[in-house]
Amino acid sequence: MHRLVILGGGESGVGAALLGRQKGYDVFVSDGGAIKDKYKQELIENNIAFEEGQHTVEQVLNASEVMKSPGIPEKNDLVKQIRVKGIPVISEIELAYRFKGDSKIIAITGSNGKSTTTALTYHICKTAGLDCAMVGNIGYSFAKQVAEDPKQWYVAEISSFQLDDIKDFRPDVSVLLNITEDHLDRYEYQFENYIRSKFRIIQNQTMNDYFIYCEDDEVIMNHLALLTIHTNPLPFSMKHEVKKGGYIKGDQMMLRIQDERVSMSIYDFALKGKHNHYNTMAAGIAATTIGIRKEKIREAVKDFHSLEHRMEFVAMVRGVEFINDSKATNVNSTWYALESMNKPTVLILGGTDKGNDYALLNDLVKDHVKAIVCMGVDNKKIIAAFKDIVPVIIETDSAKKAVNASFKLAAKGDVVLLSPACASFDLFKNYEDRGKQFKDAVKEL
CATH class of the missing domain: 3.40.50.720 (NAD(P)-binding Rossmann-like Domain)
Known part of the structure; x- marks a missing residue:
């Protein structure tokens, strides 16, 4: 047996x-x-x-x-x-794949944005009436779904750790959003190992499958140049037009797959911010490859609600806006969050450091951040990184203290942004617990 x-x-x-x-x-x-x-x-x-x-x-x-x-x-x-x-x-996704029958898989990976893109792709599939489930790294077991409630389509968020132990796992549509330095402690501090891990998503694909990827990501493009791929490439870009795939020109998103052409205004996207335009393009292309009609894509992209703990609007308290981005567990996620800020920002940072290089945030911090509130057991590295850039840096050791300190520092018209750039395990069970405690503290103001 x-x-x-x-x-x-x-x-x-x-x-x-x-x-x-x-x-x-x-x-x-x-x-x-x-x-x-x-x-x-x-x-x-x-x-x-x-x-x-x-x-x-x-x-x-x-x-x-x-x-x-x-x-x-x-x-x-x-x-x-x-x-x-x-x-x-x-890995669990390999076991689920073994018993999925004739169901099909859209698998989404990347260092940042994969939860949002997975949720949006699933929302488009649901809007179009597909028999589908959202599974994987987003918090729902793929194997359990296959065992208890099998579907015709699975939209799966896949982490590099899950890809490390695949043998035959083969998605019909794979999406690679971006690759930035993350989890290097698990990859012998070799960025190359992590890049190879992400690219395993296409290792078993055939010419019947699709590979959707960001052409503006230098790391992806450099690695792709070294590979012979056996799948149908569909790039997306915000820098230039592509013959097949997706691009944004001016304020229009254009998707071109086979004979299908989809265009829509970026002002109609429910998700705001440049990074979310990439996520929306990726989800739109994925939907188009599986034959979802453009009317349904437009409808779904307009009425999508963002995920909990990912740039989630919490409340407006006396003119101060509070945003929960607890899912930002690396510097790049925080970079994306700051990039979409257009008001003076009090930034809550800190937690378990994963070998972070905070210098990546310098320009955005200079432009947007009026004060930093540290929320961690050891904040020395953050203080050293920003003491010459930000006039006010305060240390706290709980969500409640961090929220109270931030509220005092913020003026009417400002934003308090929880986007920690770190894992949560020093003070919290996980990023969900951190986000929940943040939201509870905001509600008590």
């Missing part, structure tokens, strides 16, 4: 366990930490063996195959032992 051992009892691990069990595998879930009650309940109800707070090495190393959750790095001792023994390691 095929013995599937799953490392990690979170959303993707438990989803994979449910699918493996349904397909007749002998499944064992092992989590070095505590498994959340809701996930434990699902495992118990489905008679799936599990352990928490430890890894029993013998139980793990007798696997036919191991599925490891994306959060577990290669340098983990147990993973090293699995590799030495030659046990195949797969």
Whole structure:
């Protein structure tokens, strides 16, 4: 009997366990930490063996195959032992792909904007009446969806960690938005390793598939020049016209795929800011490749609501606007957020640093930021980076204190922007917890 051992009892691990069990595998879930009650309940109800707070090495190393959750790095001792023994390691998206039947996949990756683009693409598909689900890194297990409620189309947000352990996974439409330095701690601090990881999204594609990518991204274009690709390229650009794909000229977005031509004004986009114009183009092209009519694309792009924790408007308090961009866990995300600011900004920064280079923000901080409020355990690096640029920098150690300090510093007509550029694990459970505590504190003002 095929013995599937799953490392990690979170959303993707438990989803994979449910699918493996349904397909007749002998499944064992092992989590070095505590498994959340809701996930434990699902495992118990489905008679799936599990352990928490430890890894029993013998139980793990007798696997036919191991599925490891994306959060577990290669340098983990147990993973090293699995590799030495030659046990195949797969990711959850590989398992889901194995059992998806004749369903089709739009897979979206990139360092920034992938959650927004995934949600918008899904919204277009729903608006067009497709039988579809939004899955993957956005917080819904792809494997669980395949097991419990299979759909004809899956719109999947895919991280580089999920791509690292694919074998046959092949999306019908792949989207690569951008590549900036992120998660380098997981890639031996070699940017090249991270770039190769992102490009794995097209490694199994054929000439029946599409590859949508940003032609204005230098890193993508440099790497693409080294590859022979076996898929249909559809670039998008805001700098020049493309023969096939998408571009923005003046205030018009133009999409050209086969005979289909779509044009619409960028002023009609629900998502504002230059970075979101890229996201909207990518989603529009993806929708066009699968035959969604232009009227439906226009309708969906106009009435889309942005995601929670991603440039989310929270409230206007005595003329001060509060924006929650807690999902900005790297410098580039914060760069995009600042780029779309058109009012004086009090910026809340800080958290667990992932090897950040804050110098990338200097010009935008000079132009837009009147004060910085640090929200982290260790803020030395942020203070050193901006002390000569920003007249006021304050340290706080909770969302409530950060919000109160920011409100005092802001004047009517200003924006308070939470866009931390860091992971959240020093003070919060995750970026959602950070965003929620920020919003709760704003509501108390």
